[in-house]
Amino acid sequence: MRGLGSLLIAVVLVTTGCAAATKPVSPPSVDISGKWRGTWSGYGIMGGPRKDQVTAELLQQGSRGTGRIVMHGTLAAESVPEAVRVAGAIGSRVEFEVSGNEVVMREELDGRLLTLDLRVEGDHMVGSVRDAEPAVTVDLWRAPAPAPAPPPTASAPPPAPAPAPAAPESAKAPAPVAPPPAPPAPPAAPARPAPRDFAEIPEVKPIYFDFDKYDIRAADAEVLTANAEWLKAHPEALVLIQGHCDERGTDEYNLALGERRARSARNFLISYGVAADRITILSFGEERPVCTEKTEACWAKNRRDVFLIKPR
Numbered sequence: 563m564r565g566l567g568s569l570l571i572a573v574v575l576v577t578t579g580c581a582a583a584t585k586p587v588s589p590p591s592v593d594i595s596g597k598w599r600g601t602w603s604g605y606g607i608m609g610g611p612r613k614d615q616v617t618a619e620l621l622q623q624g625s626r627g628t629g630r631i632v633m634h635g636t637l638a639a640e641s642v643p644e645a646v647r648v649a650g651a652i653g654s655r656v657e658f659e660v661s662g663n664e665v666v667m668r669e670e671l672d673g674r675l676l677t678l679d680l681r682v683e684g685d686h687m688v689g690s691v692r693d694a695e696p697a698v699t700v701d702l703w704r705a706p707a708p709a710p711a712p713p714p715t716a717s718a719p720p721p722a723p724a725p726a727p728a729a730p731e732s733a734k735a736p737a738p739v740a741p742p743p744a745p746p747a748p749p750a751a752p753a754r755p756a757p758r759d760f761a762e763i764p765e766v767k768p769i770y771f772d773f774d775k776y777d778i779r780a781a782d783a784e785v786l787t788a789n790a791e792w793l794k795a796h797p798e799a800l801v802l803i804q805g806h807c808d809e810r811g812t813d814e815y816n817l818a819l820g821e822r823r824a825r826s827a828r829n830f831l832i833s834y835g836v837a838a839d840r841i842t843i844l845s846f847g848e849e850r851p852v853c854t855e856k857t858e859a860c861w862a863k864n865r866r867d868v869f870l871i872k873p874r
Contacts, residue, residue, distance in 0.1 A: 590660035592682045595622045600687075600702035602633055604694070612774075616700060625660050629667075665689070760802040760870030765792050769827065771865040773808070776822040778830055786827060789869060790834035801836075802870040803827050805845040808861035813847060820845030827867045 598618040605611055620629030658667035658678075665680040665687070678700060680689030685704035690697055766789045769782035778786065793799060805820030805827075824843035832838050853860035 588662045590622070590625045590662065592660065592663045593622050594620050594658075594660065594665060594682060594687065594704075595627070596620065597705040598687060598702040599705050600700065602698060602700045604698040605696050616702060618702060620658070622658075622660060627658050627660070628656060629658065631656070760800075760872040762868065763871050766801070766869040766871055768866050768868045770862060771823055771867075773861070773865065774811075774819070776819060776826050778826055783830070786830045787834060790831050790836055793831065793836045793840070794834075797840075798874050800840050800842070800872045800874060801831070802842045802844060802872065804850075804868045804870065805843065806850060806864055806866050806868065807848045808864040809848045809851065809856075810861070811848075816847035817845050820847045823865075823867050827869075 596619070598616075598620065600616050601613050602616045603611070603613045614633070616631065616633050618629060618631045621627050656667060656669045658665055663682045665678075665682060667678040667680065669676040669678075677692040678689055679692050680687050680700065680702075687702040687704075688700065690699045767785050769778070769785050771777070771782075772779065793801060803824040805822070805824030807816040807820050807823075811819075821843065824845060828838075828841050828843050831841060848864070851864045852866075853863045
């Protein structure tokens with residue numbers, strides 16, 4: 563599973579001539595122009611529930627408009643229509659219609675259509691992908707406009723310097739003064755140890771994850787707490803957290819998932835008092851399995867964080 567790939571739906575901004583299958587049944591009562599942020603919810607590989615980010619930038623003119631939407635993580639979402647998930651929808655044309663406070667958005671990709679049915683209430687827009695099975699929902703909130711910069715304050719021009727008095731003809735020029743010696747350069751920061759300098763020790767144990775997840779489970783939280791206590795008792799030790807995945811999914815997805823797993827463990831250790839500058843994270847994705855059988859029991863052993871230790 564490598565690659566929390568982002569799905570980019572790029573929109574050609576067209577001010578006229580938006581092809582629409584139907585006309586609005588009533589004048590628009592909302593204007594959705596601007597930037598939106600939120601989440602989409604659906605199901606990922608092997609039917610696991612997924613929830614990831616959505617960002618949108620839209621331009622409405624009258625009852626029609628175009629825009630730009632980015633749905634993150636859809637490479638691992640089987641519930642997203644295949645035409646969008648597989649092909650990526652880069653450079654596809656998107657058009658939307660507004661009727662009252664309802665929005666119908668269509669994205670065309672090689673003659674195939676993805677339709678979003680949305681409803682706007684103030685700065686909140688929520689809806690779903692039409693005919694998606696299982697359902698895919700979208701929940702967006704309007705991003706606040708940036709505050710305008712304060713105008714520059716006028717300031718009076720500085721007074722002109724008074725002319726220096728002329729030196730008498732008999733005065734001699736002062737002798738040149740040597741500049742003070744430059745301060746010594748600060749000592750260079752010590753180089754961070756390379757991954758090959760770290761090693762596993764029995765006192766600091768690995769943790770494991772559910773399929774397609776990077777949340778810390780209750781049993782593994784107990785292991786991490788013991789690891790944190792050992793690290794606090796040995797302040798001279800640095801720790802390298804390696805994130806690993808099973809073989810299912812793309813290389814890119816698994817590299818990103820392994821990094822998220824390592825980062826979750828890092829944040830846990832920091833919350834228990836381990837200094838952040840003692841911790842390094844590294845993702846191997848699915849490249850270093852400890853078990854190669856194609857069974858769930860084997861895959862569960864590969865979905866792990868490994869902790870390696872190195873003295874300062």
